[in-house]
Amino acid sequence: xxxxxxxxxxxxxxxxxxxxxxxxxxxxxxxxxxxxxxxxxxxxxxxxxxxxxxxxxxxxxxxxxxxxxxxxxxxxxxxxxxxxxxxxxxxxxxxxxxxxxxxxxxxxxxxxxxxxxxxxxxxxxxxxxxxxxxxxxxxxxxxxxxxxxxxxxxxxxxxxxxxxxxxxxxxxxxxxxxxxxxxxxxxxxxxxxxxxxxxxxxxxxxxxxxxxxxxxxxxxxxxxxxxxxxxxxxxxxxxxxxxxxxxxxxxxxxxxxxxxxxxxxxxxxxxxxxxxxxxxxxxxxxxxxxxxxxxxxxxxxxxxxxxxxxxxxxxxxxxxxxxxxxxxxxxxxxxxxxxxxxxxxxxxxxxxxxxxxxxxxxxxxxxxxxxxxxxxx
Numbered sequence: 001x002x003x004x005x006x007x008x009x010x011x012x013x014x015x016x017x018x019x020x021x022x023x024x025x026x027x028x029x030x031x032x033x034x035x036x037x038x039x040x041x042x043x044x045x046x047x048x049x050x051x052x053x054x055x056x057x058x059x060x061x062x063x064x065x066x067x068x069x070x071x072x073x074x075x076x077x078x079x080x081x082x083x084x085x086x087x088x089x090x091x092x093x094x095x096x097x098x099x100x101x102x103x104x105x106x107x108x109x110x111x112x113x114x115x116x117x118x119x120x121x122x123x124x125x126x127x128x129x130x131x132x133x134x135x136x137x138x139x140x141x142x143x144x145x146x147x148x149x150x151x152x153x154x155x156x157x158x159x160x161x162x163x164x165x166x167x168x169x170x171x172x173x174x175x176x177x178x179x180x181x182x183x184x185x186x187x188x189x190x191x192x193x194x195x196x197x198x199x200x201x202x203x204x205x206x207x208x209x210x211x212x213x214x215x216x217x218x219x220x221x222x223x224x225x226x227x228x229x230x231x232x233x234x235x236x237x238x239x240x241x242x243x244x245x246x247x248x249x250x251x252x253x254x255x256x257x258x259x260x261x262x263x264x265x266x267x268x269x270x271x272x273x274x275x276x277x278x279x280x281x282x283x284x285x286x287x288x289x290x291x292x293x294x295x296x297x298x299x300x301x302x303x304x305x306x307x308x309x310x311x312x313x314x315x316x317x318x319x320x321x322x323x324x325x326x327x328x329x330x331x332x333x334x335x336x337x338x339x340x341x342x343x344x345x346x347x348x349x350x351x352x353x354x355x356x357x358x359x360x361x362x363x364x365x366x367x368x369x370x371x372x373x374x375x376x377x
Contacts, residue, residue, distance in 0.1 A: 026076035054225035094171035302371035316366035
């Protein structure tokens with residue numbers, strides 16, 4: 001999570017007095033009988049790199065297109081820098097949009113592609129090409145200015161499209177799946193380039209993506225979308241560690257979910273009775289009542305594995321390693337408990353000893369109460 005170390009004073013969303021740069025108020029978009037976006041309220045602050053994350057068809061691209069002005073809301077309104085955008089056409093909004101397809105002109109050089117929008121607006125040729133050169137230098141393509149798009153790699157074309165979107169110096173840049181056409185390794189490298197460029201310019205970015213890892217890497221905050229609405233908004237660590245629902249917990253990363261009922265409370269812990277694990281101890285959480293249906297969520301890396309029963313563990317179970325997968329920095333395990341439940345666990349390979357846990361080994365699996373997230377929906 002590249003943004004995790006950002007100083008608190010640069011996080012205006014934590015300040016109740018801060019004024020948002022973008023205010024989405026009750027936005028709904030219907031296409032006939034189908035509701036693509038439903039009553040969305042959203043505030044984004046100046047200088048953010050905000051990600052709209054969700055599965056295909058959840059409404060994230062439609063919301064982005066309404067911000068750009070390519071779609072008109074059925075209900076609600078959008079304010080950018082305190083100005084109501086309802087009647088403002090796309091070409092007069094302080095925004096620019098970078099499309100997934102990049103849409104570069106194949107017959108133009110890289111330099112001409114970047115300068116095109118400025119020349120269309122009537123800027124003098126020398127000034128337009130000078131600014132295009134600045135943008136190409138920023139994306140590290142100044143040596144390829146004379147090439148045509150078909151002479152570039154996918155990553156280079158992506159950076160040309162980014163330079164073209166930024167050259168007009170918009171207040172807000174909208175990016176629809178900007179890295180979707182790149183292979184995994186190049187996509188990971190380009191994510192950090194995108195962060196560097198955004199931070200150096202200070203322009204507000206809104207990125208639409210379906211890739212959870214990409215959102216976690218890029219974003220100052222993430223809005224997780226489902227069925228046209230926003231399920232949760234938060235910083236990457238908050239979304240991952242403190243999901244507010246089973247959907248968010250399951251959508252962001254991998255998770256084990258155990259259904260149960262609140263059984264009893266003590267000064268320090270609440271006991272949840274589950275069919276699969278028996279009694280599970282979790283920290284005291286406000287708003288839970290005895291008999292209430294809940295789900296205990298545990299991330300795979302939160303489980304500890306050992307050959308011997310861990311001393312003093314408050315939540316521990318026995319099982320057999322049924323499957324495992326080595327993926328370099330960690331090993332993933334599928335452990336079958338005595339009652340038949342399959343548990344997903346992972347362990348950093350930095351922690352593996354000379355006699356690592358392997359297939360068919362009998363193990364103890366444990367988790368501290370503080371590592372369990374209790375969800376009531």
